[in-house]
Amino acid sequence: MLEDPTAHGDLLELLISQLSEFVIVTADSGGNFTSWHPGVEQTFGYTADEFIGQNIELLFTPEDRARGAVSEELERAAKTGRSSDTRWLVKKNGGRILAEGVTVGLRLSGGRLKGFAKVMRDVTERQNAENARLEMQRQLEAANERLRQMTQELERSNEELEDFARIASHDLSAPITSTRWLVEMLNRRHGNNLDASGQECLKQISLSLERMSLLVDAVLAHSQFGKGAIGSANSTSAEAALEIAMANLRSEIASSEAAISHDHLPELLVEPHALTQLFQNLLSNAIKYKRPGTRPEIKIWARREGSMWLMAVEDNGIGIQAEWFERIFLPMQRLHGSEIAGSGIGLATCKKIVSRAGGKIWVESEVGSGSTFFFTLPGPPAQGRERDALDSNDETRDPAG
Ligand code: ADP
Numbered sequence: 001m002l003e004d005p006t007a008h009g010d011l012l013e014l015l016i017s018q019l020s021e022f023v024i025v026t027a028d029s030g031g032n033f034t035s036w037h038p039g040v041e042q043t044f045g046y047t048a049d050e051f052i053g054q055n056i057e058l059l060f061t062p063e064d065r066a067r068g069a070v071s072e073e074l075e076r077a078a079k080t081g082r083s084s085d086t087r088w089l090v091k092k093n094g095g096r097i098l099a100e101g102v103t104v105g106l107r108l109s110g111g112r113l114k115g116f117a118k119v120m121r122d123v124t125e126r127q128n129a130e131n132a133r134l135e136m137q138r139q140l141e142a143a144n145e146r147l148r149q150m151t152q153e154l155e156r157s158n159e160e161l162e163d164f165a166r167i168a169s170h171d172l173s174a175p176i177t178s179t180r181w182l183v184e185m186l187n188r189r190h191g192n193n194l195d196a197s198g199q200e201c202l203k204q205i206s207l208s209l210e211r212m213s214l215l216v217d218a219v220l221a222h223s224q225f226g227k228g229a230i231g232s233a234n235s236t237s238a239e240a241a242l243e244i245a246m247a248n249l250r251s252e253i254a255s256s257e258a259a260i261s262h263d264h265l266p267e268l269l270v271e272p273h274a275l276t277q278l279f280q281n282l283l284s285n286a287i288k289y290k291r292p293g294t295r296p297e298i299k300i301w302a303r304r305e306g307s308m309w310l311m312a313v314e315d316n317g318i319g320i321q322a323e324w325f326e327r328i329f330l331p332m333q334r335l336h337g338s339e340i341a342g343s344g345i346g347l348a349t350c351k352k353i354v355s356r357a358g359g360k361i362w363v364e365s366e367v368g369s370g371s372t373f374f375f376t377l378p379g380p381p382a383q384g385r386e387r388d389a390l391d392s393n394d395e396t397r398d399p400a401g
Helices: 006-019 037-042 062-066 069-080 124-193 196-224 238-248 249-258 271-288 347-354 382-394
Strands: 020-027 083-092 094-108 113-122 231-237 259-262 267-270 297-305 308-314 363-368 370-378
Touching: 006 083, 020 037, 020 094, 037 094, 037 113, 062 069, 069 083, 069 094, 069 249, 124 196, 124 382, 196 347, 231 238, 238 249, 238 259, 238 271, 249 271, 267 271, 267 370, 271 297, 271 347, 271 363, 271 370, 347 363
Parallel strands: 259 297
Antiparallel strands: 020 113, 083 094, 094 113, 231 267, 297 308, 308 370, 363 370
16 A cells, blocks of 8 residues: 555556557547656657647547547547547548547536546557458358359259260160170071171170170269268168178178178168178179289278277288379279179278268278278267166276377
């Protein structure tokens, strides 16, 4: 507590004089400045001599003066005790600043108006920064909107392309089937009348038709998984989907004598048809790309990882070089020629199914030893014994790690 009022007053004056980022001045009841402050020179450029005695309107813009803003401000301060606002003011050099401030009407104890005190500060930079932020936000929103429109347009044209591929591959299936049938009949009825080169021609036609049919089936399968997301609110038994995939590959499994073993597989939130196609493509590859002279051995296992299941299809086949690990998931990327039949679309379809269901797919492999295709898919929440086992795992887990 300060004892000496004079010292107290001096300190206050010292404080006010040092607050040069503010402008703190007084005016008489007519609005003529009666004091000066270092902030006046710093903000407006006026020395004490130039400032004291000038009317408050000195700082107002010609537009504000013309519309009576000066008397309006003083009247409000005199009547209500204060008038605060943010307005553009003019500096000595004609430049303008945005000032935020308050004008206080000073009254003596009898109620007579003695004059005014005005406290202001320059907020031009703050306003400029705010304007820049708003402009950036506006540009960002505009860019986002453009991106949203482009994505929408891309999705629409992708859908159109997929519709086209589905219709084209569907409509091509019928003429391919009838041509294959005609070639077979020609061979059966008239094959004996053809010389060796004629028979070779027929054989090549058959092979080409077979390849064409494989490709068309693959394009059809790929485009079928085009519309909407593949994830499903209902769960699908992965065991059942695998059984159907194996039944569809019955002849390939039998002729290669493939041994397929699997863990108990979980329920997954994926459409049954998509899950079957996924297993079918991966199993068919594991059989096709076997090492010559060996029997394909394929293992399928599953492990829960939170709300997702990690699944793996492991083979003992020829393996894949690391530089192909990502490219094989793109359409039409094959490491083989016609010596092994294929469309180059199977893994692209797997990727489409898995990513539309919210998962990921990748491969790990060593040339000469085999490949493991991993994928993640969402499953329904754990229940019963599985839930208890997960809870007890959580309890025994080291909290640090
Ligand atoms: P394809 O119809 O040619 O099999 P995919 O898209 O299914 O087309 O596979 C792309 C390429 O990836 C294949 O051509 C093959 O070279 C390679 N590949 C896929 N699966 C395996 C595997 N299990 N083992 C070795 N190579 C594989």
